[in-house]
Amino acid sequence: MTSSILPLVESEGRLIGRRWFALWVDFIFLMGGALATELIPHKEAALWLRVVLYLSYFPLMEGLLGQTVGKRLAGIMVVTVEGHKPGIIRAIARTFARLVETNPFLAGGLPAGIVVLLNPRGQRLGDFMAGTYVVRSLGLKEYQAAMARGEPWGQRETPKPSARPETALEDLVNGWDPHAPTRTIEGFMGEGQCVLCGQMAPRARLLYQSSTKLYAHPACCDRLA
Numbered sequence: 001m002t003s004s005i006l007p008l009v010e011s012e013g014r015l016i017g018r019r020w021f022a023l024w025v026d027f028i029f030l031m032g033g034a035l036a037t038e039l040i041p042h043k044e045a046a047l048w049l050r051v052v053l054y055l056s057y058f059p060l061m062e063g064l065l066g067q068t069v070g071k072r073l074a075g076i077m078v079v080t081v082e083g084h085k086p087g088i089i090r091a092i093a094r095t096f097a098r099l100v101e102t103n104p105f106l107a108g109g110l111p112a113g114i115v116v117l118l119n120p121r122g123q124r125l126g127d128f129m130a131g132t133y134v135v136r137s138l139g140l141k142e143y144q145a146a147m148a149r150g151e152p153w154g155q156r157e158t159p160k161p162s163a164r165p166e167t168a169l170e171d172l173v174n175g176w177d178p179h180a181p182t183r184t185i186e187g188f189m190g191e192g193q194c195v196l197c198g199q200m201a202p203r204a205r206l207l208y209q210s211s212t213k214l215y216a217h218p219a220c221c222d223r224l225a
């Protein structure tokens with residue numbers, strides 16, 4: 001059975017911080033690898049090793065494992081819409097776009113970051129080209145476990161609001177939420193439009209809902225109670 005991970009993708013958010021962190025870890029890792037090849041006495045061999053390292057690092061790591069060193073440390077991975085590892089071909093497509101999108105010698109991760117911000121599923125151009133998504137590794141595990149148990153995703157995060165009681169008053173006016181917690185300031189009076197009947201109240205009782213100041217006739221308040 002293949003199931004879409006889009007509900008997971010949408011609940012994960014864009015993961016910009018983790019992706020940015022992973023990008024720089026991978027950049028430093030590749031720079032370290034390049035420096036290590038300097039130790040090889042045969043200069044031509046060292047050059048070819050660097051070329052192979054640069055060309056194969058992202059396609060192999062992301063294609064076969066879904067993760068580079070940076071993504072592993074950041075706790076994120078690249079997957080297809082079914083939640084599978086992307087494979088070499090998709091990973092090559094992501095890498096190709098990366099030359100423009102996340103090149104540390106051009107604008108760093110800025111182009112990728114902008115595209116990621118512009119779409120709710122957090123894909124950069126390379127993800128669009130490859131049909132891939134970036135999710136938290138842990139999130140993917142939890143999602144797949146929930147699917148295996150036949151549970152709907154995201155219910156824990158958004159519990160259904162409990163049924164609100166019907167209000168006894170039919171003549172409530174704007175600015176008043178009959179179901180919101182209300183604080184009555186006893187003893188303080190003001191002048192304003194009564195939120196319960198809509199008429200001007202020269203001696204209105206002061207009510208607060210959150211930080212919104214409201215006025216009501218004392219008699220209207222008594223009717224409400």
Ligand SMILES: [Zn+2]
Nearest residue numbers: 194197217220
């Ligand atoms: Zn009133």
